[in-house]
Amino acid sequence: MASINLRALAPIGVFFLLCIVIAIFSPNFLSVSNAIRILNASAIPVVLVMGATFVILMGSIDLSIEGIVALCAVVTASLVLNDTTAANLGMWAIPFAVLTGGMVGAINGATHVYLRVPSFMATLGIGFVCLGIATAALGGFPVRIADRGFRALTLGRTLGLPNGIWVATAAVLVALVIQERTRLGRYVFAIGTDEVTARQSGVPVERIRILVFVLAGLFSGMAGVMAAAQLGQGHALIASGRLFTTITAVVVGGTALSGGVGSVLNSVVGVLIVVVLTNGMVLMGVPPFVQQGVQGFLIIVAVSIALDRRQLEFVK
Amino acid sequence: MKTVLELRNVTKEFPGVRALDSVNLHVGRNEVVGLIGENGAGKSTLVKILAGIHRINEGEMLFEGKPTSFRSPRDAFNHGLAMVFQEQSIIQTLTVAENIFLGREQEFLRFGIIDKRSMNSAAKVELAKVHLNCEPSEKCSKLDFAARQMVEIAKALSLDGRLDSDIVILLDEPTSVLERREINLLFEIIGELKAKASIIFISHRLDEVLEVSDRIYVLRDGAVVHETASADASITGLHEHMVGRQLDHEYYRENKQRSSFGDPVLSVRDLTIDGELRNLSVDLAAGEILGLAGVVGSGREAFARCLGGLMLPSSGEILIDGKPVKLNQPNQAVDSGFGFVPSERKSEGIVSGLSVAENMTLAAGKRFSRFGFIRFDRERTECQHWIKRLQIRTPSVKTPMQSLSGGNQQKVVLSKWQIVGSKVAVLDHPTRGIDVGAKEDVYELIREMADQGIAIVLLGDTLEEVIGLSNRILVLRDGEVSAQFDAPAGAKPDQLDLISNMV
Numbered sequence: 001m002a003s004i005n006l007r008a009l010a011p012i013g014v015f016f017l018l019c020i021v022i023a024i025f026s027p028n029f030l031s032v033s034n035a036i037r038i039l040n041a042s043a044i045p046v047v048l049v050m051g052a053t054f055v056i057l058m059g060s061i062d063l064s065i066e067g068i069v070a071l072c073a074v075v076t077a078s079l080v081l082n083d084t085t086a087a088n089l090g091m092w093a094i095p096f097a098v099l100t101g102g103m104v105g106a107i108n109g110a111t112h113v114y115l116r117v118p119s120f121m122a123t124l125g126i127g128f129v130c131l132g133i134a135t136a137a138l139g140g141f142p143v144r145i146a147d148r149g150f151r152a153l154t155l156g157r158t159l160g161l162p163n164g165i166w167v168a169t170a171a172v173l174v175a176l177v178i179q180e181r182t183r184l185g186r187y188v189f190a191i192g193t194d195e196v197t198a199r200q201s202g203v204p205v206e207r208i209r210i211l212v213f214v215l216a217g218l219f220s221g222m223a224g225v226m227a228a229a230q231l232g233q234g235h236a237l238i239a240s241g242r243l244f245t246t247i248t249a250v251v252v253g254g255t256a257l258s259g260g261v262g263s264v265l266n267s268v269v270g271v272l273i274v275v276v277l278t279n280g281m282v283l284m285g286v287p288p289f290v291q292q293g294v295q296g297f298l299i300i301v302a303v304s305i306a307l308d309r310r311q312l313e314f315v316k
Numbered sequence: 317m318k319t320v321l322e323l324r325n326v327t328k329e330f331p332g333v334r335a336l337d338s339v340n341l342h343v344g345r346n347e348v349v350g351l352i353g354e355n356g357a358g359k360s361t362l363v364k365i366l367a368g369i370h371r372i373n374e375g376e377m378l379f380e381g382k383p384t385s386f387r388s389p390r391d392a393f394n395h396g397l398a399m400v401f402q403e404q405s406i407i408q409t410l411t412v413a414e415n416i417f418l419g420r421e422q423e424f425l426r427f428g429i430i431d432k433r434s435m436n437s438a439a440k441v442e443l444a445k446v447h448l449n450c451e452p453s454e455k456c457s458k459l460d461f462a463a464r465q466m467v468e469i470a471k472a473l474s475l476d477g478r479l480d481s482d483i484v485i486l487l488d489e490p491t492s493v494l495e496r497r498e499i500n501l502l503f504e505i506i507g508e509l510k511a512k513a514s515i516i517f518i519s520h521r522l523d524e525v526l527e528v529s530d531r532i533y534v535l536r537d538g539a540v541v542h543e544t545a546s547a548d549a550s551i552t553g554l555h556e557h558m559v560g561r562q563l564d565h566e567y568y569r570e571n572k573q574r575s576s577f578g579d580p581v582l583s584v585r586d587l588t589i590d591g592e593l594r595n596l597s598v599d600l601a602a603g604e605i606l607g608l609a610g611v612v613g614s615g616r617e618a619f620a621r622c623l624g625g626l627m628l629p630s631s632g633e634i635l636i637d638g639k640p641v642k643l644n645q646p647n648q649a650v651d652s653g654f655g656f657v658p659s660e661r662k663s664e665g666i667v668s669g670l671s672v673a674e675n676m677t678l679a680a681g682k683r684f685s686r687f688g689f690i691r692f693d694r695e696r697t698e699c700q701h702w703i704k705r706l707q708i709r710t711p712s713v714k715t716p717m718q719s720l721s722g723g724n725q726q727k728v729v730l731s732k733w734q735i736v737g738s739k740v741a742v743l744d745h746p747t748r749g750i751d752v753g754a755k756e757d758v759y760e761l762i763r764e765m766a767d768q769g770i771a772i773v774l775l776g777d778t779l780e781e782v783i784g785l786s787n788r789i790l791v792l793r794d795g796e797v798s799a800q801f802d803a804p805a806g807a808k809p810d811q812l813d814l815i816s817n818m819v
Contacts, residue, residue: 182688183681186670190678193669200624200664201679201732202650260669 010305011254011269018273022280029283036161042275043154043164044230047223048246049253049267050175051105051216056250058209059192059259060112060119062216065223065246067130068104069239072097072224074134077143077234080150084143090150097228098221104130105217109210119213127243135236142235145228153229164226171219175264178215188212192259248295249274252302274298317344320482320514321366321397325375328361328538331721335361337538338375345482348506348515350529350546352522354558354778358538359518363488366516367399368392380481390419396481398472401488406456406464413439413452416471420478442470445512446505462498465490469505476512483513490517491524492612503528522551522558536560559780567756568784572763573805577787578602580638581653581771582740587632592618593795595632600740602769605762607786607803609779609814615795620775623742624656625649636739650679655733657726659745659775665729666717673699673713675728680736702731706761723754730761734768741765742773747781759785779815783808791817 022029048065055062078085079093089096104126111122145151154164179185187208190198199205223242228234253270255262277298281291321343328336336358343349353359364370365377368386376383379395386392389399399405406415413436417424424435432453439452448466456464472485487506491499506515506528519525525532526546534542534557542557582600587593593615600606608616621627623634625646633640641652649656658664666675676699677684684695699713706727710720717725726746733741743762747755762785766772776782782789783803791799791814799817801809 181690181692183685183690184688186674186690187681190667190670190674194667196664197667198678200626200646200656200658202647202736203678203681204647 011252011266011273014252015269015273015276018276018280022276022283026280026283029280034279034283036165038272038275038279039165040162041279042271043162043168044223044226045242045245045249045271045275046168046268047171047219047226048242049249049271050171050264051219052246052250053175053253053255053262053264053267054179054188054212055119055216056255056257057192057259057262058188058212059195060209060212061247061257062108062123062213062220063120063243064104064108064123064127064130064217065220066239066243067127067134068101068217068220069224069227069242070134070234070236071104071130072101072221073228073238074138074143074234074236075100076225076228077145080145081147082143082145084138084141088147090147093150094153094225097225098218101217101219101221101224102214103217105214105220106210108217109213112213113206113209123213131236134234138235140236142233145232145234151229151232154226155229164230167222167226171222172264172268175219179264184208184211184215189260192261194260244295245271245274248299248302251299254302257303317347319343319378320345320380321484321516322378322381323362323365323375324378326362326365326372326377327374328365328370329373331719333721335538336365339535339538339540341533341540343484343514343516345514346510346512347531348510348517348529350525350532351516351518351535352520352525352532352554352558353535354520357535357558359535360488361538362535363399363486363518366392366397366486393472393475396475396479397484397486398475399486399488400465400468400472400490406467408457409455411453411455412443412450412459412467415456415467416442416452416474418471420474423478438474439470442474443467445473445508446470447501462494462502465494465502466505469509473509473512484516485509485513486516486518488518489520491519491521499524522554526551526554534558559778567759568781569759569763570784570805570808572760572767573605573785573787574603574766575804577604578769581636582773583633583635583638585633585635587619587622587634588630589615589618589622589627589795590630591795592627593622593792596792596797598790598797600771600773602739602771603766604788605766605772605774605786607774607776607782607789608792609776609782609789609818610792611818613794614792614818616775616792617744618795619792620656620742620744620773623649623654623740623773624658625654626656650736650738653737653739655679655736655738655741657729657733657741657743657746659748661722661725661729661748666725668718669716671714671716672703672708672710672720672728675717676702676713676732676735679732683735698735702735706731707757721750721754723750723757726750726754726758727761730758730765734765734770738770740771740773744775745777746774747777779811783811783814789814793818 028034052062076093076097079087079089079096081088108123108126111117111126112119156163158166187203190203191205191208195205227238231238249270250267251257252273253266255266278291319342323339323341325338325340326336327338351359361370365372367389368391378384416439417435421430424431436452446466446469448463450459450463475483490502509515517525517528526549529546531545532549533540534554536558578601580599580601584596584598587596596619610616618627622629625643625648628644634643636653643649673695677695684691696713703710708724708727710724747758762772774782774785786803789801789803790797803809
């Protein structure tokens with residue numbers, strides 16, 4: 001049992017170790033303003049990993065994140081006061097955009113479950129379709145947001161902290177309640193651990209799978225809204241690089257790609273690790289391309305630590 | 317006769333179970349040794365020790381007189397101990413020759429490239445030893461089960477001449493899926509193989525073991541209880557050693573067997589599953605235990621899986637309380653009132669990662685949640701009630717399922733369906749792989765379930781178990797009901813009556 005507990009706590013240990021190392025090389029790291037900067041940079045990734053964690057806990061994967069974020073950012077930008085369309089829905093644009101994400105999630109789930117396409121392929125394809133729609137709808141140009149009230153969603157501050165951090169915190173709370181206190185959350189673990197038994201016990205596996213992809217789509221949609229508010233525009237490339245950080249954060253946090261093991265809280269720690277690493281490398285003046293390499297290296301190390309190889313019969 | 321393989325005082329313990337208890341056994345050169353025992357007697361543990369999957373706790377294994385411990389089935393194979401399992405180790409997408417020489421291609425390498433022609437002709441030699449007439453270049457997926465089994469035996473025989481040591485071939489239940497004609501051929505080949513190798517033959521079919529072996533070991537509860545030359549043995553004698561007692565009424569709680577039942581619950585009308593089952597009709601009342609007897613492929617497994625919503629019927633009707641129900645999906649079966657306890661407990665019965673409580677309430681989601689939110693108090697109270705009532709040995713409701721013993725896991729599975737309020741419990745080998753004490757607990761539990769008015773369909777681990785527990789027994793043969801017996805307490809039918817209708 002001791003080794004299992006160590007494994008579960010490893011990400012937190014890594015996080016603190018990382019902070020100590022960076023602080024030694026770069027004293028600026030340990031300032032309140034930098035801490036807020038890190039939290040703010042973590043806001044959108046945290047919202048994204050909430051959805052991705054459920055999908056991965058179930059033993060599937062969602063590669064449509066960038067597509068959904070981009071599509072929802074464009075939808076948001078087009079519905080608030082902007083330079084391209086005549087709409088001016090203000091804050092009402094948010095539910096529309098989030099629901100758009102949920103719908104794409106439903107399509108992901110339905111494709112995966114009913115057409116029996118592996119989630120890897122289904123979400124990859126649908127993600128690209130979303131990117132295509134976002135690009136084609138705008139002819140490749142961005143939609144600029146003119147609604148200051150809306151942009152306060154991420155740019156404004158409440159109690160001294162940027163609003164994005166509060167939105168992310170709310171997302172974590174919602175995800176945590178779903179994980180710990182609902183049937184959906186429990187079924188996700190049951191399916192991820194042992195789908196056969198879950199099915200035989202009468203768990204509606206297909207419906208749960210689709211629901212989880214809808215959930216992931218809703219979180220991605222929210223992330224799209226936040227991205228639009230943060231950058232003040234919506235365009236097809238707004239989410240570039242988000243997929244890799246999301247999956248990295250979930251895995252680095254200790255959620256197993258094979259499903260059944262992990263937690264949304266682990267993923268929050270995973271995001272902090274990834275963001276702190278990036279932040280630290282910037283402070284230390286590491287060139288951007290090297291940063292990418294380090295991130296890639298990190299995910300491999302994390303997976304090889306997280307997998308309990310003694311229990312794996314084969315690796316595919 | 318020179319001894320090739322020997323086990324000395326071998327003991328193997330798993331958490332809570334002593335699977336093997338100081339077993340002594342030897343296999344001579346060119347000898348066919350039969351190994352029999354009921355399910356749970358320790359046969360498969362023994363096989364896994366020989367194959368290097370499990371480690372010995374006490375005692376030692378000697379191969380050609382030297383203490384040996386194999387690291388893996390492959391390691392055992394390379395030393396001359398080849399296994400032919402029921403779950404075949406043939407890779408279907410490779411050719412026959414590639415399978416035979418898998419991992420040993422060096423012999424055919426020329427400058428790093430496999431010389432297929434010489435490999436195929438070498439394979440041809442091995443195939444001739446088992447009289448298998450197929451092209452070595454053929455994909456294994458094209459062969460039927462019996463032929464693939466022959467390929468495995470050919471693979472084992474390919475060690476002959478390539479190794480200095482003796483060869484031992486272990487055949488684990490090799491006949492269970494074979495036709496009579498194929499079985500005869502297998503026995504003929506075993507007769508010929510004796511000249512080249514020693515053979516360990518494991519089966520639960522006593523007649524076959526008697527026919528093919530020179531010497532027989534009987535395993536019971538992890539110990540060798542009898543050793544005999546086949547010439548001196550009889551089926552009834554072996555059976556008594558295997559079971560270890562005359563039919564014991566107490567053991568199956570016959571005094572608690574009900575003689576009156578409630579209203580009819582389950583009706584099955586002309587149920588047909590293509591290729592598995594034909595026109596099965598049966599009625600079952602609340603509190604009644606219906607035993608199903610039959611060999612593998614008789615249709616009883618298919619019937620059970622059909623009731624669990626895991627197999628679709630081709631025609632016919634299933635009624636609960638007089639109303640037809642559809643069982644296209646397991647969750648429809650659960651909603652209709654069926655509780656299915658699968659024979660593969662580890663892979664189908666429990667979710668290892670989840671806790672005892674989560675396993676218990678897995679099927680009863682709605683009862684323990686409101687608007688999708690779990691009601692933890694209610695869940696804990698209910699689970700603690702069942703843990704106490706079924707005497708499940710677990711530190712708490714939150715204990716992970718995998719740290720419970722097999723018997724306690726099975727009690728959790730049974731409680732799962734009682735919590736849902738299932739009307740019909742389908743028990744597919746409910747005592748498989750659990751030790752004797754836990755078995756008695758499960759029997760007690762089955763009686764209690766009947767008392768609560770649950771109708772029970774039972775596929776027993778042994779014939780004796782089916783007879784001991786059931787009120788009524790259906791015997792199936794080749795997908796049809798061949799006989800029906802009433803089995804009231806004190807007037808149980810004889811095993812031989814059932815067997816004569818099974819084969």
